[in-house]
Amino acid sequence: AQKITQTQPGMFVQEKEAVTLDCTYDTSDPSYGLFWYKQPSSGEMIFLIYQGSYDQQNATEGRYSLNFQKARKSANLVISASQLGDSAMYFCAMRRANTGGFKTIFGAGTRLFVKA
Amino acid sequence: SAVISQKPSRDICQRGTSLTIQCQVDSQVTMMFWYRQQPGQSLTLIATANQGSEATYESGFVIDKFPISRPNLTFSTLTVSNMSPEDSSIYLCSVLKTGTSYEQYFGPGTRLTVT
Numbered sequence: 001a002q003k004i005t006q007t008q009p010g011m012f013v014q015e016k017e018a019v020t021l022d023c024t025y026d027t028s029d030p031s032y033g034l035f036w037y038k039q040p041s042s043g044e045m046i047f048l049i050y051q052g053s054y055d056q057q058n059a060t061e062g063r064y065s066l067n068f069q070k071a072r073k074s075a076n077l078v079i080s081a082s083q084l085g086d087s088a089m090y091f092c093a094m095r096r097a098n099t100g101g102f103k104t105i106f107g108a109g110t111r112l113f114v115k116a
Numbered sequence: 117s118a119v120i121s122q123k124p125s126r127d128i129c130q131r132g133t134s135l136t137i138q139c140q141v142d143s144q145v146t147m148m149f150w151y152r153q154q155p156g157q158s159l160t161l162i163a164t165a166n167q168g169s170e171a172t173y174e175s176g177f178v179i180d181k182f183p184i185s186r187p188n189l190t191f192s193t194l195t196v197s198n199m200s201p202e203d204s205s206i207y208l209c210s211v212l213k214t215g216t217s218y219e220q221y222f223g224p225g226t227r228l229t230v231t
Contacts, residue, residue: 033218043206045159045222052218091158095218102147102212103174104220106159 002027004094004107012113013082020067021077021110023092033095034075035104036066040088048090051075079112087114118143118211120223128229129199136195137226139209144189147212150182153225154205162207165192199230 003026013019025034036048051059051066059066067076079086092107119142129135139148150162163173163184171184186192196203206225213219 035218035220037222043225043227045208045210047220050218095220103161103164104149104210105161108158 002029002094002096002105004092004105006092006107006110008110009108010111010113012115013079014115015084016081018078018080019082019112021079021090021092021112023075023077023107025073025075025092025094027073027094027096029096031096034066034068035093035095036064036075036077037091037093037106038086038088039091039109045091049077082114084114084116087112117219118145118213118221120209120211120221122207122209122223122226124226125224126227126229128231131200131230133199134195134197135199135228136193137207137209137228139192139194139223141190141211145211145213146189148186148192149210149212149220150184150192150194151208151210151222152205153208159208162194196228199228201230204228204230 005024032053034051038046049059049061049064049066051068058068063080065078089109089111091109093104095104121140123138148165151159153159161174162177163171165171165184165186167186167189181197183195206227208225209223
């Protein structure tokens with residue numbers, strides 16, 4: 001069965017510093033996608049970054065990068081140069097690429113607090 | 117990207133009644149999903165709604181409780197039937213952009229409180 005684990009319920013980071021949010025996953029499928037979403041207090045779900053299981057390079061999107069370690073089944077999100085606006089809930093998610101009806105499952109989330 | 121709107125944005129309902137949530141997308145999409153997010157929790161998939169076929173429900177969710185309609189490629193409704201306080205949640209509509217396997221977008225959510 002598929003599973004996403006986020007072991008950090010809350011994280012604090014000083015403004016302008018980098019922070020890593022942990023995510024591990026479990027699947028027996030060879031083809032899958034990994035995602036990170038940001039959910040601010042307003043409640044909207046904002047797509048941040050995507051990593052395909054066959055991608056050779058780690059995904060990057062601006063200040064966001066995904067540290068993909070396939071053998072360890074981890075997909076940590078790195079936010080560089082944290083900003084106050086980064087304070088939010090962050091969800092790691094996984095989707096099987098073609099089977100399972102493209103269903104996405106989400107981890108429990110990590111709440112990030114950025115300190116001024 | 118896809119712009120998704122949901123109606124209502126929030127509602128307070130009495131136990132035993134039903135509420136229908138509407139989801140409108142600004143472009144045609146094949147795959148639509150309905151999620152529930154209980155207070156302080158993660159997202160749980162209720163069902164997948166593809167146009168022209170019956171919705172596919174996840175374990176723990178049944179059609180009698182959460183009937184879904186998908187009349188066309190830009191619109192879907194989710195009804196929460198015979199509500200109880202345990203149904204108090206945020207309900208989110210989501211779409212997978214046609215032609216990709218990863219561009220998934222979410223609506224703003226409907227915050228439901230059942231008293």
